[in-house]
Amino acid sequence: MTCANPGTEFASSFGLSLANMFGFGGLIEQHAPTPLDKLQQQIQDQQSSNQELLNRFTISATQALVSGEESNLDLITATNQTLNAEMALHDEVLREKITSNTVYIAVIFIILMIIYIYIIIAT
Numbered sequence: 001m002t003c004a005n006p007g008t009e010f011a012s013s014f015g016l017s018l019a020n021m022f023g024f025g026g027l028i029e030q031h032a033p034t035p036l037d038k039l040q041q042q043i044q045d046q047q048s049s050n051q052e053l054l055n056r057f058t059i060s061a062t063q064a065l066v067s068g069e070e071s072n073l074d075l076i077t078a079t080n081q082t083l084n085a086e087m088a089l090h091d092e093v094l095r096e097k098i099t100s101n102t103v104y105i106a107v108i109f110i111i112l113m114i115i116y117i118y119i120i121i122a123t
Contacts, residue, residue, distance in 0.1 A: 014105070014108075017105070036102070061076045061080075
């Protein structure tokens with residue numbers, strides 16, 4: 001998943017980091033979600049959508065059992081397993097991206113703080 005405006009998202013995350021340093025970042029997070037919060041909401045929405053699809057497959061599987069159509073049941077079971085594996089893969093990929101972005105932001109923040117402290121000491 002690529003971000004539409006990386007500069008804005010970086011500035012937003014950086015500002016929130018500064019607010020967290022001074023103790024009022026939680027207040028800002030309640031009223032203005034961060035890109036990470038938006039991404040996690042998208043993950044939850046997609047998982048809800050996938051769960052709804054799986055529920056429909058379960059209903060279809062139950063109906064297939066009642067009517068005795070075992071070939072449909074096998075197809076639905078295979079599709080269900082494929083969807084579960086795909087959901088797990090997408091979830092893992094998104095979590096890795098979230099983690100790498102969080103580390104990237106933390107490293108940039110530390111570098112900026114070192115430069116800031118150096119400038120203060122040097123003057």
